[in-house]
Structures are given as C-alpha cells and as structure tokens.
Amino acid sequence: MKHTKQPEALLVLQDGTVYRGLALGKIGTAGGEICFNTGMTGYQEIYTDPSYYGQIVINTTSHIGNYGVLNNAEQESNGIKIRGMVCNFFSDIHSRYTADGSLQDYFERAGIVGIHGIDTRQLVRYIRSKGVMNCIISSEILDPAALLAKLQEVPDMAGLELSSIVSTQEAYESGDPEADLRVAVLDLGVKKSIISNFNNRGVFCKVFPARTPYSELAEWKPNGYFIANGPGDPAAMPYAVETVKQALDSDKPLFGICLGHQILSLASGISTYKMHNGHRGLNHPVKNLITGHCEVTSQNHGFAVSADEVQDHANVEVTHVNLNDKTIEGIRRKDKPAFSVQYHPESSPGPHDSHYLFDQFVDMMNE
Structure with missing residues (x-):
C-alpha cells in the first residue's frame, strides 16, 4: 500500500507546552484531559471504554494501528469514547487478516482527531512530573496561541458528572x-x-x-x-x-x-x-x-x-x-x-x- 503524505498537527498542553507532529484520524480539533495508557495491546478496547469519555489518550507503546480493528468483537461499548489520541508511530496499514479495517478509517468514521510522530516517552515523563492537565489537538489550526485560547473552553475533569x-x-x-x-x-x-x-x-x-x-x-x-x-x-x-x-x-x-x-x-x-x-x-x-x-x-x-x-x-x-x-x-x-x-x-x-x-x-x- 502506498503511504500518503499526512498534514501537520499540533498538541498544546494547558501550561502552554507545544508538540508538533502529524495528523491521524479526522482533520479537525479536539480538546480534553490528557492521560497515558501503558498497555502494549488492546487499543480498540481502550478507545471504546466509556471510562475514557472526555479524555485524550497517549498510547505509550511505540506502534499503534498495525493490527487494525474488529467492528464488534473488540469494542467495549457502542463506539469510540475518547476525544483524541496521541502516539509515536501510527500505522496506516494493518496486517491482521481477520481485521475489518484500518484504525485510520475507524477514527475517520467516528470523527476522532489525533497526532503522531512525537516523542511520547518525553511527553509522558513531562505529564508524570507536572500532573494531569487539559490539552488540545488540531490538524486545522496550527497557531499555538489560538489553540491555547480555545483550550480555555474545555472543562476541568474535577467536578464533572459524565x-x-x-x-x-x-x-x-x-x-x-x-x-x-x-x-x-x-x-x-x-x-x-x-x-x-x-x-x-x-x-x-x-x-x-x-x-x-x-x-x-x-x-x-x-x-x-x-x-x-x-x-x-x-x-x-x-x-x-x-x-x-x-x-x-x-x-x-x-x-x-x-x-x-x-x-x-x-x-x-x-x-x-x-x-x-x-x-x-x-x-x-x-x-x-x-x-x-x-x-x-x-x-x-x-x-x-x-x-x-x-x-x-x-x-x-x-x-x-x-x-x-x-x-x-x-x-x-x-x-x-x-x-x-x-x-x-x-x-x-x-x-x-x-x-x-x-x-x-x-x-x-x-x-
């Protein structure tokens, strides 16, 4: 399969820290509380877990998407619940012959915005030190100041009934x-x-x-x-x-x-x-x-x-x-x-x- 050129994307943290990478999923903008999952497999189950509603998930394992998705067997709810996803390497091809499709197509259908091509090890170490905070991902707005201003609209998880x-x-x-x-x-x-x-x-x-x-x-x-x-x-x-x-x-x-x-x-x-x-x-x-x-x-x-x-x-x-x-x-x-x-x-x-x-x-x- 031919790899297509991917547009740029930005990840802006609540404290103003900026990460530049490449877009995955839908071209758009999404904000939520950033968190990280250290699991090395099971990404579809993670994305469809209702407990992640309103959050942007960092997958700490290096490669995401390489085994595709199963539309029913590996879903934990009726659809994706995360707001966005961050990873190091995002595979736009998959090798599992039983898969129903690619993770890219799955995200596009669900309207999920993501970013890849950044050093997730450094990002996770930063969040572990600074603590949990909100963030915003965009592949359509590439001005950090504009995104930081837009991030103020995202509510804090403390006090939220979801x-x-x-x-x-x-x-x-x-x-x-x-x-x-x-x-x-x-x-x-x-x-x-x-x-x-x-x-x-x-x-x-x-x-x-x-x-x-x-x-x-x-x-x-x-x-x-x-x-x-x-x-x-x-x-x-x-x-x-x-x-x-x-x-x-x-x-x-x-x-x-x-x-x-x-x-x-x-x-x-x-x-x-x-x-x-x-x-x-x-x-x-x-x-x-x-x-x-x-x-x-x-x-x-x-x-x-x-x-x-x-x-x-x-x-x-x-x-x-x-x-x-x-x-x-x-x-x-x-x-x-x-x-x-x-x-x-x-x-x-x-x-x-x-x-x-x-x-x-x-x-x-x-x-």
Missing part, C-alpha cells in the same frame, strides 16, 4: 432469563466484557441507566447489585451515592468496579480525590491483603479513595493495595455483604489474574 451521558438511556437485559441468579447493574459506563463475565457464570443481568432510583432496581427483585465503572468525578454523583446507600440497606450482595468502587466508598462515608496522575494500563501490581497473593491488573482511573479515611472507618477494611504507590485498590464492608475494587478484573484488555472476583460475588449471592 456517567449519565455514556450510560444506557433505556434498561436492557443480558443472559439467560431462566438463570438462578439475577444481578441489577447500575450502568455508570459499564464495559461489555463485564456483562459477559456475569453471563458466562450463569448470571442474568438487567442493566439500568445511571440515574435509575433504587426502588426501580429493587422492583426487578435481583439477587445482587453491581455498580459499574465509568467516567468523571465520583464526588459529582450524589444520585449514585444515594442509590448505593439504599442498596446497602437491603443487605443483598453488592460489587463495585472502578467508579463503582469510589461510589461505594462515598456511600460508606469515605471521600475521594483527584490523583496527580491516574493509573491506566495492563501492568499494575496489586496485593490482595486477604490472601497475600499479588495480581497484575488492568486499570483506568484518575480518582482514588482516601486511605486515611478507610483506615479509620469502623465498618470498612482494605482488601487490596497498589504496590507502586500504596493507594487503595479494594475494600469490603464488615457489616454488609459488599466489596469493590479500583481496578478492572474483567481485563479486556489485560491479564486475567483477577477473574476470581466475579466468582466471589457469585458465591456471595448463592450463600
């Missing part, structure tokens, strides 16, 4: 209706692979919109409640916190992942905070304090729960800690059949070390 935007707008069911176990899923931005993990264990799920009141979840008569992952600031979601408080009062098993972990913490009286840099990738080490085993985990979060408040809470105990920075990766209630983890046990992409958590939840519902 789950109701990415959540399903109508409740739907998944799995075998004749199954013995039923789980009510509060969709804050759930990934398809999470639902698949429940269905594969013989669990029938009903997925409810983010702002569904607890009474509607309970009316379905589930055996347990699942609080999903999703984007935005958990402190801006009092509606979900109230739903989880009422679910806890039912004394039915409850399981939360990522944002769901943060919402369970808030419902338990534990505050959350925005991290200097989040955890995003497939290679984050976590220790299970109950078993003593260590897990390599898949992660995607920019907020965390207060370690001091967890330690001081009479009815909450820490079950998992991050071995890189000692942040809280899992909790469980001592007085309720409820637990949560900050990372993604379903992986997709990532290692399968933590699949046991779905089994643990199923066992709790069977007891």
